[in-house]
Amino acid sequence: MIDFLPHLDKNAAYIWACYGLGLVLIGGAVIGVVLKARAAKSALGRMNVSDEDAS
Amino acid sequence: MGMLSAFANPHRFLALSNWLAPLFYALGAALIGWGLWQGLWIVPKDEYQGGDIMRVMFIHVPAAWLAMASYSAMAVASFTWFIWRHELADIAAKAIAPLGATWTALCLATGSVWGKPTWGTWWQWDDARMMSVLFLLFLFLGYMALRAAMDSRQKAARAGAILAMVGGLNVPLIKFSVDMFTSLHQDSSVITSEGPKMAAVYLWPLLMSGLGHSLLFGALVMTLMRAEIWTRRAARQRARLLAGA
């Protein structure tokens, strides 16, 4: 079932660690940024209910 | 010229980023995905570079590129704000910092993990680029800490601009001194698989990964800028309400 994963040599753990770090850090950045933007948008919306500028 | 006004006018920026950011997210993800597929499955391994471990370059090298480029972008944005006082320029600098720090940290971490099986150590003082990137991380963190310590947005903008410009002017000097320092020692980094010498089968995934990371980074910067614009608007509304009441 896990045959679709690439077959890496002896350093496989290090390679997966690097890409795992990338996933965690970059994924975390994306999630954090998107959540922050959503929170800011809704806060502005609450501030001014009919704010058409929040485009 | 019309496009450029998107950089000075928050309204136009919001309109532009409304479609540009999602496009960058999609393109960035696609290119990164392609680069990953190539890097992990398709490209042959190179025993001279240590076998499979050199596949790490497809995430480490783009991270290094972004670390350097994002600091320059932050310095340019700060300079732009300092001269023309376009609020968007300050918002851009503020947005770039935490993202630049993230990619810089990723570069250092992946570099360290790459180094362990290659050199036997988790940190290699003789690698000029890793040293430079380490100092770049300090520059980013110092910038963020300084802005956070200021009382008002305006002061944070001014303080940040001063520091970013001083840092920006020092980066070439820091890199030069670090290069001198590490060139004293014989073995240069094995992680110099860049340059025209690199075979196309490695170069294309690397370049596409770099482009993909850059686009994703740009999308994230735009999103953070949008969040900051909304936050500042809400704050102004609040201030107006309090003043009116």
Place this chain on the structure above:
Amino acid sequence: MSPAPILSAFRQALGEAWAGGAGALLPLGFFAGAAVLVPLGIGTEPGMLRAVGPGILWVSLALSSLVTLERIFQADVEDGALDLWLQTSAPVSAIAAAKTFAHWLTAGLPLALMSPVLALMFQAEAGTDLLSGALIYGLGGLAFFFWGGVGAALSATVRRGGLLIALIALPLYVPTAIFGSMAMSDAAGGDSAPLLLVASTLFSLALAPFAMAAALRLAAD
């Protein structure tokens, strides 16, 4: 433009350093203490001490410059001296430079003058190299104090900004630390290193005062 405000800022900074009693002796004590503790920590083998001595002295010089930087501008912000200077016709950058130079005279130059003694304790060979070494430490210290001054000016309004100053200053210290330790060693880079050290110090002298001035104007607002 009269030089009076610049000179008075200079004299005031000098006075402050000595009036604090132990104030100017603190970096000296730090320098000596750090340099003395290191052999206790890493061992006394002469060859090793000779090799690491210059590096240790540079680190001590950098750290002890940071020790005294926190108060250099903060007191002026608090007691209104900064506002007075901004009202004079003298360029704020010159006033900032004068203060920083005075600070170096009281806390940096003595360390450079002490360096031959410490170098001997680190098993350096006695000779004229010790004197040129003092000159090198003097020049390097000047750069540390000027870049540190930028950090201090930016942090002048921050309560207990010592850590922030260190974080800001550390990357800026790197070229001086590298060129300085290369200048002190016999290794390959030893010839051009003193010139590079002079160049990077001049760069700091040229740039830092303007950054300090901008930061001080910000602190006064």
